[in-house]
Amino acid sequence: MRGSINPKIYSNLETQLAKDGSKSIFKSLRSAKKTLAEHVAKVAQYKKEGGYTSQVESTVQNVEKQIRTIETFIEDMGLTE
Amino acid sequence: MSALIGHYLDRDVLFVRTNLEDFENILDMLVGAVVFLDVTGLMLSEIEANRIKSQMLRVSPLTIVIRGDRGDALLDTFLLYLGKYPRPEFIMVYSSTYEDEFEAIEAFILATIPPTERWDSWKQYCIVAMGDSVVANALMSSCLRIVTNR
Numbered sequence: 001m002r003g004s005i006n007p008k009i010y011s012n013l014e015t016q017l018a019k020d021g022s023k024s025i026f027k028s029l030r031s032a033k034k035t036l037a038e039h040v041a042k043v044a045q046y047k048k049e050g051g052y053t054s055q056v057e058s059t060v061q062n063v064e065k066q067i068r069t070i071e072t073f074i075e076d077m078g079l080t081e
Numbered sequence: 082m083s084a085l086i087g088h089y090l091d092r093d094v095l096f097v098r099t100n101l102e103d104f105e106n107i108l109d110m111l112v113g114a115v116v117f118l119d120v121t122g123l124m125l126s127e128i129e130a131n132r133i134k135s136q137m138l139r140v141s142p143l144t145i146v147i148r149g150d151r152g153d154a155l156l157d158t159f160l161l162y163l164g165k166y167p168r169p170e171f172i173m174v175y176s177s178t179y180e181d182e183f184e185a186i187e188a189f190i191l192a193t194i195p196p197t198e199r200w201d202s203w204k205q206y207c208i209v210a211m212g213d214s215v216v217a218n219a220l221m222s223s224c225l226r227i228v229t230n231r
Contacts, residue, residue, distance in 0.1 A: 015091075024191055027187065
């Protein structure tokens with residue numbers, strides 16, 4: 001699981017935590033999850049309409065990795081809301 | 082009008098106020114940027130949406146976040162085109178559905194990233210307000226509050 005995180009996002013989160021605190025990390029997580037949910041819905045919509053889905057699916061993969069990285073970071077740092 | 086608002090995590094945060102006619106002139110600022118594009122209140126025709134899409138893709142921003150009451154049609158214009166004609170440099174495109182301007186900018190600054198493979202090209206955040214001027218002012222002041230740490 002750890003291999004599927006993005007070290008650059010992780011490093012960014014370290015700087016963000018130092019600057020803006022843990023509350024901002026949870027906000028990042030919530031926003032990324034919102035984006036993911038909307039994009040998953042788009043994939044379903046385009047599939048139903050017979051449209052091209054590769055663009056949306058690649059974004060979904062990027063955002064999923066972002067979410068995994070934020071969740072790992074929260075766990076590693078022992079952050080709580 | 083464009084202004085350097087400040088920096089967030091060592092990256093410039095630019096705010097740009099423009100319109101459909103002048104959009105071409107601000108494209109250089111989108112290079113190496115994650116872009117927040119607000120089109121609130123704009124009644125974009127299909128031709129105008131396609132023009133914005135073509136102009137932006139010419140400079141390959143890293144990520145494009147579209148916000149506005151008619152933003153969904155512009156989002157579909159990007160997504161369907163990029164799905165049909167994938168580019169060597171991947172561009173993430175999605176929408177911002179936050180109604181409140183502060184929340185929208187906060188989510189943009191805190192949660193927007195470039196595609197993994199283009200991370201090292203990331204130089205700046207660019208907020209582009211093309212739509213309603215009241216909304217543009219709210220976005221600008223939200224931006225200032227967030228970047229200057231509230």
